[in-house]
Amino acid sequence: MALSLVHKAQVWLFTALTAVLCALLQLFSSRKPGVSGKKLPAVGDPLLLQSATQLARKIRRKEVSSVEVVQAYIDRIQEVNPLVNAVVKDRFAAALQEAAQVDKLIEEETGGEEVLEDRLPLLGVPLSVKESFSLQGMPFTTGSIARRHVVATVDAPPVALLKRAGAIPLGVTNTSELCMWMESHNHLHGITNNPYDLERIPGGSSGGEGSILGAAGAVIGVGSDIGGSIRIPCFFNGVFGHKTTPGVVSCDNQYPPFSDRQHEYLSTGPMCRYAEDLLPMLKIMAGPNAHKLSLNTEVDLTKLRFFTVPHDGGSPLTSPLSKELLDIQRKVVERLEADLGVKVQKVHFPELRYSFQIWETYMGLPDKEGNPPPSFTELLGKPGPPVWPLWELLKWMLGKSKHTMAAIGLTLLEMTHISKPSNLIFQRKEKLQKEMEDLLGTDGVLLYPSHTRVAPKHHHILLRPFDFVYTGILNILGLPVTQCPLGLGGEGLPLGVQVVAGKLQDHLTLAMALYLEKTFGGWRDPGAN
Template sequence: MALSRLEKAQVWLFKAVMGVFSLLLRFLSPRRPTVSGKKLPPVSNPLLLLSATQLAKKIRRREVSSVEVVQAYIDRIQEVNPLLNAVVKDRFAAALQEAAQVDKLIEEETGGEEVLEDRLPLLGVPLSVKESFALLGMPFTTGMISRRRVVATVDSPLVAQLKRAGAIPLGVTNTSELCMWGESHNHLYGITSNPYDLERTSGGSSGGEGSILGGAGAVIGVGSDIGGSIRIPCFFNGIFGHKTTPGVVSCENQYPPTSGRQDEYLSSGPMCRYAEDLLPMLKIMAGPKAHMLSLNTKVDLKKLRFFTIPHDGGSAFTYPVSKDLIDIQRKVVRRLEADFGVKVQEVQFPELRYGFQIWDTYMGLPDKEGKPPKPFAELMGEPGRPAWPVWELLKWMIGKSEHTLAAIGVGLLEVTRSSKASSFIIQQKEKLQKEVEELLGTDGVFFYPSHPRVAPKHHHPLFRPFDFTYTGIINILGLPITQCPLGLNEEGLPLGVQVVGGKLQDHLTLAVALYLENTFGGWRDPGAN
């Protein structure tokens, strides 16, 4: 069944609007100062090359103090953040005081290492936090100039869980404006760079997290994901990340809040450099709902069923997947087959070519009471009147808008969304949902490209705005995904793949991540390349 005339017109309109934006960006956008020739210094402190799990163990055993670990990360942030612009507000003095309290607690503990591990599994380990999560006493703006004086008065639940487990927040990291773009850029904090190439994007919306983790300025962090906001930054910055099955990890006290049915597609999850930290972090972040994910179940990879999906089948919105990403996914398949004697089956779902339309349609659906999502232009104007995107575009052209071109574009594109959901697109989603769930069951995983290309140059996502569909479609299906790094390409940029499991089967994709880290080497020091 083909797209209707209306749907074809919407495709044309989307592309026409973004074509205009591309021209505007080329001719009107101020040039970013060149960083040619600069690169991150290599990691010199060996403490920065240990996982959070290993650091916590050493701290408990008094082999290293929490103060030493926290200071090592403070030093690294101060070394690399002037190049990356990832951490937008630090709390270094408070973190060092908290680390000293940790060391005192360990000195006074009489119950032994096992008691501390059970009660405080991340005791003394530094943590970075995406600025869209409430962290007590820290900015809570999501890159909005109108919210520049907003400070969090509470901790979001998952941040509170991590702090109760002993983690020590070092600061908050940059996001895209209102967390709705694939590049972490706003007029409050500026633009965040990729540690592997400072002229390239770190992704969004958790791009500050991805950048500081990839640059070894943090070991663990937290992100949120409604269209790829964990996975895209993890992919671009060469780290691990997990989009949890929705409804397990709390998404409360984030900004902006969800509306309509968006809470069904938003997930919070861990981001980190080492795969072994994913599972313990997720246990902590899930809190009382951790039992839903069977995280204590041992996984035998030889007994799993594996599938690979090489591309979306030729969407009108997305670009073809690049050869280096096709090749690395094939290499994953060959290694699995050789190492475990399994057969990895290649499958294709024709419905994936409508991935963007599905994501866009479902993001705009009303909730059970019939209340539609809050318009993006209204969020742009808060706490005042709704923004008028056309007027903001005119202001942007003369350098007077408080909003980025990307945010203005999202506001303009929103008006092209039909008020009535396409029955054809609804049918495609329901068919895809059924086929994928039947394929995966409770013992299947599939590999799917994270994006059609490696990290692009700054602002280039404006030229290809819908490539996020490779991650966004999985949000609408409500499935857990672990993003895994797979080494670097010839340009020294991270490669990677999404590992997708059935609902509530997060433990399967986390187990595959451990295998892929061991096989392909995991995170690479960008300063050493």
């Protein structure tokens, strides 16, 4: 069915607005000077080319010290961060002290390697953390100038669990302004670049995490995802990321706050360069809920049922899927059938054409007490009064606004949003939910594109504001998804695919990540290309 006239007007207004603003951006570009034509240096230290699981094993066996590993990552961050601007605040001195304590603990341990592995599975391994998570003693601003003096006093639960498992945080990484956009850019910490092409975006809102992982400045990291904020950066930066089944990993002590209803769609999960780190990280981050996910169950891929959905069916709001992403997903299907002897069934869900309307409707629903979700206009002004969208637009045009164009655009869209939820949208969502859950069951795996195209150039995403719904619709459905890299495309930029399973079947997509890494090569050094 066609879009409602009101919704058409909203889409037209926002599209027209972003087109004009993108033209202005050509005049007022905030791209970092001196980046054009530069590329990252290749990885030189072999310690940077090992998974967290391998590093932890070597540290426990005293084959390498934690200090050596931490120092190797510090050196790499210092080498690449001036180019990618991913780490916005480091804690290098504290990390080296903690690494020295780890080495001392290992020297004094009398219980043997197995005891350490059981108690401290990530002992001595460096970790990066998205700055929207509370990490004690570190900035907790989420890219908001109004929060520039906020420092975290506690650790967010998944961060605390990773630290308790022995991981050593090296710093916090950049986000989009208040985590509400696909480009990690704000006027407090600046703009983050993609390690494969510094003139392109790393995605958002976990873009700093994706960028520093892709640049080999981190091996494991923590991200959050309510519309693709783990998966889009992992796709653009050629690394692995997992959107967990909601409610398994705690989402407490993050900013901005979300309503009770929105917590049903928000997931905290692991981001990493190597697939074998996904499962142990998820076990740790899930804490007391880990038993819900059957993570100790071995997966025989030949016994699974496989499905592929090549695109959303042609939504008028999203860009057509690029040929290279269609081709790479087809190659995954061909390899699965050749390697495993399975049949991958091509399926189609007509309701996917309405992904944006479904995502937008459900994100805006009131909570159980009838309270509406936090207004972005209010959040942007906190701790002061709400911003005035048109006033901020005028200030931006004069170079005086404290906010990015993306944030201002979202307030303008919010201001024009006058339609009420449609029963038809609820029906479409429920139909899609039932059909997808019935199809996947407990042994089904589905392939779906991660985005419509590879990482775009800075600010160009403003012209395609709805393409995120390739990931966002899966948040509303509450399904676990692993984003898997699939090598590099013709422009030297990462390709990838989403692997989806039924609720609480996270172990199936994690097993697929291992297979796809082995088959397609996983992460590639951006400096070697």
